[in-house]
Amino acid sequence: MAKIVLLENIHPSAVEVFTAAGFDDITTHAGSLPPDALRDALQGASVVGIRSRTHLDAGIIEGLPDLRVIGCFCIGTNQVDLDSAMAHGMPVFNAPFSNTRSVAELVLAEAILLLRRIPEKNLRVHQGHWDKSASGAFETRGKTLGIIGYGNIGSQVGILAEALGMRVIFHDVETKLPLGNSRAYPDLSALLAEADVVTLHVPGGVSTENIINEATLSQMKRGAILINASRGTVVDIAALRAALDAGLLRGAALDVFPVEPKSVDEPLKSPLIGLPNVILTPHIGGSTMESQENIGKEVAEKLVRYIQGGTTKGAVNFPELPHQDLAGASRILHVHRNEPGALATLNAVFAQRKINIVSQQLQTKGRIGYVLTDIADPADPALVDALRQLPITVRCDLL
Structure with a gap:
């Protein structure tokens, strides 16, 4: 029985x-x-489940020969060395959908708060001032929301924003079907020039690093609001501080940062600390009881399907094979180097032992191939050992 941590x-x-x-x-x-x-x-x-603070680098992965699968109970997988996990035959699963609503609600809430100058008004009341002025406070209705990254979360934000009466425009590097009355803007600078609120929902990585910088901030509509609940590396924080100081932006809200504290009692170090028109939250976009419950179920179910059936649908670093009921007496999971003739080499072992293959699925991705083989008779340890000894084998397990 699998040991789960x-x-x-x-x-x-x-x-x-x-x-x-x-x-x-x-x-x-x-x-x-x-x-x-x-x-x-x-x-x-055999199974490990983590969130964002646990880092499984190549050194740790290499030292865990019994580990078969990794579950990231969150959206991101940057905390795992995906290449090393693949090289050792370990699929990695995450939860790309379960906290969509939670993040979308936070973004819209922050847009409303900043448009109404609530963070500043709240601070003033705590400091003993009763400032009832409407100056600089606006409704969301009729304002333009610009979404950068129109994926699962970005599109959900757009749907909720339209319910508030906002006009929604979006920019994505891929062609996406607009939902509701939203409109695609292939030109990012055009979106920045029109949007009253800009919200970021892009992945991390080199292609998105500091996409909001001095140049793009200068293209934003004067008095606009910037919200980032995606990845901490997509905004140049120093440039954002300069834009806020210069009055180019009305305010900002950030839930993610280039460098985040490692513990509850470690303070965030950021040039944005202390600004009354900036909302800073500790990476809690998906931190609601509902989303955490949904994430727990989603990832655990993927891990169970893999351990019990070898299913890798939804793996972020691995060939994807859908669920298939066991067709024989035994199922063998074989991960191999993606080389010409690999399947023939594998099946030669079955043929030599006069083992009948009832069902077989193969998929490849990058350097590896993954085969599910159902055989008519119960597999013996000698068969698995023979498969493991093949030069092409990365990993072989018997269910």
């Missing part, structure tokens, strides 16, 4: 899924662990 206070819904599937060797940790303690905690584990 869950870190960082993953929602109990995940344990419920594993338990319902018949797994009882489950260890949970309330937080992340330092590297040495992490290695010790994961020894012998």
